[in-house]
Amino acid sequence: MVWGRFEAWDTLKTVKFGRICIVGASGAVGQEFINLIQERAWQCDEIVLFGSGRSAGKRINVTGYGELIIQNISQSKLTGFETALFSAGASVSRQFIPEFTKYGTLCVDNSSAFRMDASVPLIVPEINGKQLSGEERTIANPNCSAIILLMALSGLMPIGNLQKVIVSTYQSSSGAGAEAMNEMLSQTQEVLNGQPAEPKIFAHQSAFNVFSHDSAIEENGFNGEENKIVAESRKILGDAELQIIPTCVRVPVLRAHTESIAATYNQPIPPLDQVRDMIRSAPGVKLQDDQANNHFPMPIDASGGDDVLVGRLRIDPSDPNTLLLMASGDQLRKGAALNAMQIAELMQTLR
Numbered sequence: 001m002v003w004g005r006f007e008a009w010d011t012l013k014t015v016k017f018g019r020i021c022i023v024g025a026s027g028a029v030g031q032e033f034i035n036l037i038q039e040r041a042w043q044c045d046e047i048v049l050f051g052s053g054r055s056a057g058k059r060i061n062v063t064g065y066g067e068l069i070i071q072n073i074s075q076s077k078l079t080g081f082e083t084a085l086f087s088a089g090a091s092v093s094r095q096f097i098p099e100f101t102k103y104g105t106l107c108v109d110n111s112s113a114f115r116m117d118a119s120v121p122l123i124v125p126e127i128n129g130k131q132l133s134g135e136e137r138t139i140a141n142p143n144c145s146a147i148i149l150l151m152a153l154s155g156l157m158p159i160g161n162l163q164k165v166i167v168s169t170y171q172s173s174s175g176a177g178a179e180a181m182n183e184m185l186s187q188t189q190e191v192l193n194g195q196p197a198e199p200k201i202f203a204h205q206s207a208f209n210v211f212s213h214d215s216a217i218e219e220n221g222f223n224g225e226e227n228k229i230v231a232e233s234r235k236i237l238g239d240a241e242l243q244i245i246p247t248c249v250r251v252p253v254l255r256a257h258t259e260s261i262a263a264t265y266n267q268p269i270p271p272l273d274q275v276r277d278m279i280r281s282a283p284g285v286k287l288q289d290d291q292a293n294n295h296f297p298m299p300i301d302a303s304g305g306d307d308v309l310v311g312r313l314r315i316d317p318s319d320p321n322t323l324l325l326m327a328s329g330d331q332l333r334k335g336a337a338l339n340a341m342q343i344a345e346l347m348q349t350l351r
Contacts, residue, residue, distance in 0.1 A: 015345045017044040021081050023096065024088030025049035025070050026058055028178040029110055032337035033085050038063045040341065050076065051088070081105045083344050087336065101137040106347055108139050108340045115140040115232055122235050125342045126284045127154050132343075134350025139343050142236060143228040144335030145169050145248065148257055150233060151308040151334065152327035155282025156263065156275065159323070164243040164264040167229070171213060171248060172299060173206055174255035174331045180206070181254055188252075206252055213248035223248060256299035257335060258328040268320040272313050275323065279310050284334065289313050297328035305330055306338055 020042075024030045030051075037047070047062060049070045056072035073092075078099050086093050086109040093113035100107050114120040121131055122140045124147055132139070142150075149167055173184040180201040187197035187207035197205045204211045215224030222230075225248040234240050251258075269275065279287045288297050289311030297309035308329035316322035329335055 015040075015042060015348050017042055017344075017348065018082035019046045019048070019080055020044050020083045020085070021048040021050055023050045023073060023084060023086045023092065024110075025060065026051045026055035027087055028174060028181065028332055029087035029336045031178075032332045033087065033341065034060060034062055036333070036337055036341055040345075042341075048081070078105075079103045083108070083347075085337075085340055085344065086110055087340075097138055104137065106137055106139070106344065108141060108343050110141045110336055110340050112143070112228065113140075114138055115142065115228075116235065122232060123343050124150055124154075124236055124339060125346050126151065126282075128236055128238075129343075129346050132346060132350060134347060136347070139347070141336065141340045141343065142232045143225070144175060144329075144331040145171065145225065145246075145257060145259065146229045146232040146236070147335050147339055148259055148308055148327055148329040148331075149229065149261065150236060151284055151329065152259065152261060152310045152325065153263055155279040155285055155310070156323070158278055159265050159267070159269060159275070161266040162237075162239075162242065162263060163266055163321075164245075165233075166245045166262040167247075168260045169213075169225075169229075169246065169248045170251045170253070170258040170260075170299075171225075172251065172253040172255050172257055172331060175250075175257065175335075176201060176214065184252060184254060202250065204250075206250065208252055210249055210251050213250055215248075222246070253299045254303070255332055256302040256328055256330045258297060258299055258302075258326065261325050261327060262316065262322055263325070264319065264322040266321070269315045269323045272315070275313055284308060285310050287311060288328075297326045299328050302328040302330050304333070306333055308334055 022033050049068050050073040051070040053072050055070050058070045061067050084100050084107045090111040090113040093109045093111045097107045120138050120140050173180045183201045184206040190197045213225040217223050226246040229246045230244045286307040288309040296312040302309050310327050312326035314324040
């Protein structure tokens with residue numbers, strides 16, 4: 001598999017849209033969609049917010065668009081939209097995306113519903129955005145951990161053919177949504193006050209604790225998150241045989257995931273100064289490899305940012321073909337909302 005065949009795509013801003021909607025507007029990713037629409041100065045004819053019956057009626061102020069009221073998607077007309085950004089879970093996506101697409105709406109889906117559907121592109125714009133023709137009506141947004149992993153490796157294409165990846169993820173509460181983030185905060189306060197922490201969203205205490213990712217263990221012994229990383233990375237890169245061995249862990253961090261990566265290539269790793277230059281020139285990533293000050297990728301630095309931070313570069317002393325590195329990226333932004341919005345921006349240029 002030759003990484004160099006994938007062309008980088010430059011981030012676009014100030015894109016004009018017609019009538020758009022956000023499905024799952026009250027959730028953590030939905031809120032990030034709204035933040036990014038304002039930050040990236042999207043020019044939309046209209047923005048409509050959809051949610052479940054529980055969130056219907058909530059009011060959200062959006063700069064340039066006034067106070068918007070979340071509508072119950074089950075009781076609304078779904079016609080006349082140019083673009084729909086989905087982040088309401090796989091079951092909602094399966095139910096409503098076909099309703100939107102039959103009217104010609106482009107749906108960018110942040111759930112797992114269509115990621116492994118052979119007819120649906122799975123896109124990280126900087127890596128495989130050139131696969132899009134502009135005619136697609138459903139496009140899947142990859143798993144957050146897969147996005148961060150592949151973005152971290154995207155600048156290293158010139159090294160050669162990627163043979164094997166071993167990755168350990170340190171995943172924040174944000175990956176499980178706003179309620180999980182709130183639970184970690186409340187548990188932290190409970191523990192500091194000498195009270196027992198009562199987990200509700202996660203099976204285990206998230207404050208001051210580390211545990212295996214909360215997705216179910218599947219037949220092959222890997223959990224669902226780990227299997228997503230393998231399957232989705234292979235699909236994005238077009239390499240069904242790429243060896244990927246993941247271990248996914250939850251850590252007591254509010255937002256932004258961190259990953260420890262060992263990437264093995266078909267030839268020796270070049271001098272690290274050259275590797276650093278590769279990372280500096282790659283879109284969507286930022287080198288953070290300050291050895292003198294022991295400052296490497298951290299979630300506290302990645303939180304709220306668009307770039308995936310990459311650093312802690314070393315060559316495996318037991319294998320000159322293996323590069324060791326760390327990466328950190330905001331799960332709610334590049335790992336979710338930002339990537340989906342970049343897909344929508346790219347599609348606008350292709351129409």
